[in-house]
Amino acid sequence: MAEDYPADGARPRRRGRKLLIGLFVLLLVVAGLLVVADRVAVGVAEREIAKRVSQEVSKQGAQAAEPDVKVFGTPFLTQVLDGRYQRITINLRDVQAPVEGDVVRLSVLDVDARNVRASLDTLRTGQGDIVADTVNGTGTISYDSLAALLKRPGLTLGEQNGKLAVTGPADILGQKITISGTADVTVADNGAVALRFNDLDAAGLPNLPMARGLLNNFAKSISIDVPLPELPFQLAVREVRPLPEGLAVTADAKNVPINSVS
Template sequence: MADSYPARQVRPRRRGRKVLVTLVVLLLVLGGLLAVADRVAVAVAERTIADQVRQEVANQQVESAAPEVEVGGFPFLDQVVAGRYDRISIRLRDVQGSVQGNAVRLPQLDVDARDVRASLDTLRTGQGDVVARTVDGTGTISYDSLAALLDRPGLKLGERDGQLAVTAPVDILGQRLTVNGVVEVVVSEQGEVSLKVNDLDAEGLPAVPLARSLLNQYAQGISIAVPLPELPFGLTVREVRPLPGGLAVTADARDVPINQTAG
């Protein structure tokens, strides 16, 4: 009897251990299934929002490659239930709008929408509004597109020591000269961008007042307001900075519908 007593004590421990292991495995499986379901729901939402953004961009007569959408925040399903999303990032490549017959190109426009409100029914049916409390956009305007707007043969723009530099061939008093200078980029409170030439010179410029006057006239001719195309999502330009790859544009907006309302 004494020998059999310890054996009866071991079995419940083993059985209890098996139950605990089984419970842990079930919880892991359930957690995995929930995580998979969460990611599947994210993918569906991203496709739905991408389709709606595509419609919105087309409605504003702006061309681009297919939008790339990423919904941030985890778990996603909790955000679905609440109808509010921490962040939706949208990337538009090869953005192009037409101004005065010239194509203005942004190789890439990144849009970061925060505190986004969208009902479950909107995501399910595509009907209704997806509204972001704040939207920030960053993109780069190619220098070739900007130079085309100035409509000066041979004119080239680029970044030099953090400034926007201009180079162009100019005929002055029968001489073909190359002018160089610095262009100031000014952004108004309304988001309008203008170029102002503050410093323009040409090597070999004749030392006569008429030559300098003609050079100043050329500088005034390229000091213009830049007629940028309407940016998607109601974005207003706030800052423009010359970079080696182009003119970097920072824009923002508030309480913005980021989809095309159907119906």
């Protein structure tokens, strides 16, 4: 004998299924809103940090294009509440910094800050400091601005087989000649770029000991420590390398205020 089921016996199951679907859709909507809110918060933080970085660069008497700031780590909002950020990168372009009456140009300065501390109140009000445990920077100094610091008109610098190459006019025993050669490049104890021209030659140089001695003296006269401008974020230069596009500078710092404007 077949059992009798209520005419609407399947409705409770349908209602339950509809309820589960509704909850699932609601969760998706809430999750989507949270993702949107998270990305909006990232944008706000990046703009605030970029503004503060621009202020810090200006305080040091330098100029640069508007910083490009990226904040990493997800979800971002948990970092906001904690006041700590995993990683922030700051890309500066067309940096121009004064040094001894001249202007040193860095076509690019890329900064990578790790474990950055910035309270929610700092981001909200714009008051207070944004501090990074470690900051690493890489930049490229144009050869033209570096050559200008040598105070030798007509001298040009460039890269040749991984070394710093130089060419320029010289007057040896009353004869106008063009010198060429390479230099060793290191970081001096005072943070300046040490240029040591140990291998110079000149076409047409008289084959005389005196001429060779004068050429060696010329090499010594341009073998100097070239001061670099004060880099943003208290970065200290650790390494310099000649590249085709310019002199590559590597710098770092610890416990650094990304901004000091209060």
